[in-house]
Amino acid sequence: MQRLTQLQQHRDILTGTMRGIEREGLRVNRDGHLSSQPHPLALGSALTHPHITTDYSEALLELITGTHTTVESLLLELTEVHQFVMQHNRSESIWMQSMPAILPPEQDIPIATYGTSNTGMLKHVYRRGLAERYGKKMQCIAGLHYNFSISPELWSLLDFKGDTHQEQQSDGYLALIRNFTRYSWILMYLFGASPAASKAFLADMPHNLQAFDHDTFYLPYATSLRMSDLGYQNDAQSALTLCYNDLDSFIQKMYNAVTQPWPAYEAIGTHRDGQWIQLNTNVLQIENEFYSSIRPKRTTSRAERPVTALMNRGVQYVEVRCLDIDPFDPVGITASTCHFMDAFLLFCAVSESPLFPYDGHCAQSHKNFAQVVKQGRDPTLRLNKEGIAISVKDWGHDILDQINVYAKELDIAYGTTQYSAAVELQRQKLDNPDLTPSARLLNALRESGLSLQDYTLQKSQEHS
Template sequence: MFSKIGKLIFENEAVAKTSDFTMGIEVEMHRIDDLGNLSQEPYPASIGDEKTNNWITTDFTETMSEIVTPPAAYSLDAMHYLYGINNVLRSSLAPGELLWPLSMPPKLPKDTSHIRLAQWGPEKEAYLKEWARRHRFAEGMPCGIHINLSVDQHIIELVLKNFPDRFKTELEAKNYLYEILAQGFVRYRWLITYLFGASPIAEENYFDNDFKLEHPVRSVRQSSVGFGNKFAGDYTNVQAYVDRITRGVKEKILIKDYEFHGPVRFKGNPVLQELPKTGAEYIELRMLDLDPSSSVGIRTDTLRFIRLLASYLIMSPALKPGEVNRVLKQADQMNEEVATEHPLSTCKYQNKARALIRSLELYANQIQLGPEYQEILDDLEDRVENAKTTPSARLLAYIKDDSLEEYALRRARRYQRAAQESILKFDGFEDRQYSAKELKQALFRGNWDPNLGRR
């Protein structure tokens, strides 16, 4: 059932625009040595300065490399950018260095004091040291995929024009659409964890000696023993979101506002308190594990599914403001239950998963998306019916002595060889920075044009 906004979009034959999200991808991976230890090599010189490079940087530690793609109009274009920049990073590694392909970090030393935090200047380094002091150091080490989504401007203008009594300004209409998206993705995060969770165990020394998982799970990273703090956001609206984080900093629950590591973040202004006035420009989705079956950590089909789900959420009725926190608190609990289920077990919420996948199939047929989307949904329906086909369950076959190290190293070496065999070579960022337009030319040299409309 479409909402009033959804009906408006459908009747104006603008449905295609709801799936025309501009997308950017951020991928974190640790640099390791050939034995599976965190690398002792310095940040690769040919990448330039991690503080100023827009496309390859570091996160929590100096070993945690982060690739950031330029915004792209289509899933396939975003993936080509990701592959290109990923090859640049791999070709910049020191001899013997690899990229660890799993979300949970490689084996950690018992003494983590010698691991270098990311070199981001005095203020950020002070924040990271304080974070490490307040938390278990290992909790900052998991890696993942972040997807940035921005709504097509045509949809914002259409909604503003046709609901003048509800939205007085473009800012109000824009923020509302991003609020719908944020609420929807948090609400159905548990399904994303089930379908794409790929961290069934943690490697040596991730947990303290007095803790051990009772059994493999769907996603350590997406569970309460995984990444980050447990501070819950308020997604009722952008103002409530900002107020909640600001209060967390004031009460010293959070060190800085950017310590908020919720499954979704509103983005658009570097000064958080100004965000309600200037408006959200995109949302950042933070609930995807690395997919070790892909050299870049994510598959095109996964990105297309996220695009489809976002389109569906914009067209569907929104939660009532007074219900948002209650429903999303329940959704957080559902995600914890799903994340900690055994990967081979039938999901507790299988019937809900079936219903949502079926709704997405009906929606995809209504808006006449291509056959590739039907194939994606067919595959995901199989995952719902048979837990053995989920990524986390598939990884169980490779666990040896409570470790995935052998599997991860085999994958890492394979991906490194493939990158080194790439025909097109890019000189890197040692001497200069590149705009998005310059980066496209440097990476593809006319062999790929990210503007031809391939979803």
């Protein structure tokens, strides 16, 4: 409460909040198949363009905004980048769904290329390594990353631990991440939009999904198969579960992961037929390989490793990585979702965030998350809140009550009502699960009589 009081006395600082978006999206042809065409020349160089690049596949676009002081300017830029891509690539569409379109055989999924420079080859070989380690299909699942930072003044004002401002800021962001770990299950319930997958995507993959129609499989109460363990088993990363109690231990674990070999990857080797197939045989080739729903970040200098940047200059912002593409919005995210994310992340930063003791609470948070992505709309589901069983609805309303306090502070700072309105909009989803994106998508499939593939193609072409 003391930090909240301090915030209320200096709420003008909140207008220094910055946010940015990285939106992934597969390029598909008119038949809804993954594009086999190289990255369009009209979109510029995927290696150097600041706003349009590729992620894993040559056909997986990544649209990147700058950082913005308002949600309105953020979405204006994202819309402009999206429109530019569509205007210069009229023969294709951007897939309006996190789960992939029809993919070619595994060996024919094109890995992104970036030219023959050292940097370009490093990026390409890293992606070849991902294919060796996890398979190409899994790397074609798309999402949306929400980057968020708070005015640096706030961390000192709220008296986070540390002898220097850098230490206080890093401590504050780690507190945010711990609370995010506790409460991020609610994001999966409210915004998860991938309850189903196409039959072709699941071929040769062990799963427990049910048939929805001739071409679509699903789980009845799922919210986000993208964020589930569907087809994604990796022993090497399982020991890297991080609870972010302090920056030094995080940096040490990441350093170990990018420097210590892993037997299964040593068996693969780094070369095949004289060609590089992975950067190295370590647990992680580079830090970006770590699979997590949120990351502490620091802008890197040329040729600087992310872990080195964090060690030298501390945490600068967080990258939220668990948001699905919104299949009902042309650019994949609404203004209301952005306003809610700001309020949610501010709540995570300012409210009490005790360290995770080594008694399973951190693991329990991950279990809550895993349950919601597969069963979130099941009315009988009970989550574990510090050892007490509680429904999604009851705990969700409690969390929204707390978030709303911060939403109102943002409203006052920005002279708007959009933040508290965004929180109230989410309350309706807790009271009526049919209003969640995951339920709306399944209902749209039922009403249209279309498979997930055909429905998504129709919507993708409408927004081209």
